[in-house]
Amino acid sequence: MKALAPSLPRPTFEGTPIDVRSPHREPYRGDGVPPPPLRVPEGTRLLSRGCAVTCNDSGAKKRDLALATDGNKQYSPSAYLELAPGVRWVQIDLGTNAAIHAVCLWRERPEQCVYRDTVVQVSDDPAFENGVVTLFNNDYDNSAQLGRGSDKEYFEDHFGRRIAGNGVRARYVRLTSNGNTSDPYNHYTEVEVYGQ
Ligand SMILES: [Ca+2]
Numbered sequence: 396m397k398a399l400a401p402s403l404p405r406p407t408f409e410g411t412p413i414d415v416r417s418p419h420r421e422p423y424r425g426d427g428v429p430p431p432p433l434r435v436p437e438g439t440r441l442l443s444r445g446c447a448v449t450c451n452d453s454g455a456k457k458r459d460l461a462l463a464t465d466g467n468k469q470y471s472p473s474a475y476l477e478l479a480p481g482v483r484w485v486q487i488d489l490g491t492n493a494a495i496h497a498v499c500l501w502r503e504r505p506e507q508c509v510y511r512d513t514v515v516q517v518s519d520d521p522a523f524e525n526g527v528v529t530l531f532n533n534d535y536d537n538s539a540q541l542g543r544g545s546d547k548e549y550f551e552d553h554f555g556r557r558i559a560g561n562g563v564r565a566r567y568v569r570l571t572s573n574g575n576t577s578d579p580y581n582h583y584t585e586v587e588v589y590g591q
């Protein structure tokens with residue numbers, strides 16, 4: 396096993412964190428404090444670069460969807476995918492069934508924010524009706540209707556979020572959210588799926 400070490404963008408948020416305490420939220424780790432390492436098997440590699448992205452916002456353009464897997468994790472006003480308000484998902488097609496060891500996401504913004512109802516699921520069914528495995532779910536009140544989650548909300552940062560895949564096999568990865576503490580929109584600067 397080894398610690399997953401994705402390349403990191405420069406920090407975007409620089410300022411005094413707003414410590415909005417909530418029993419459903421992780422405390423702010425502090426400026427520049429990395430998350431605990433996520434250990435993955437030797438041989439784990441990036442699977443998702445350039446993979447096709449779909450979503451449930453009919454207004455999203457194909458060009459913008461591609462921003463989620465283009466390898467650029469650096470925030471800029473033109474470098475992220477934005478989905479309309481409401482419960483929205485993006486879905487990555489790995490092209491083949493794979494053992495998934497980590498799903499990482501970057502959606503830091505200039506203002507500190509916490510996204511609502513973050514749910515990360517995998518399946519071999521592109522409709523996510525069968526064989527769905529949930530890797531992360533912080534929708535504590537089931538408002539997104541994907542089931543009640545016991546993970547915590549968290550402050551976005553340039554380290555991104557690293558979610559364990561535990562080697563579950565699947566072809567599709569779906570990430571759901573429902574706005575954030577700054578605005579009702581849903582954003583992805585980059586998503587990376589690691590596995591074998
Ligand atoms: Ca990107």
Ligand SMILES: [Ca+2]
Nearest residue numbers: 512534536538
């Ligand atoms: Ca919720």
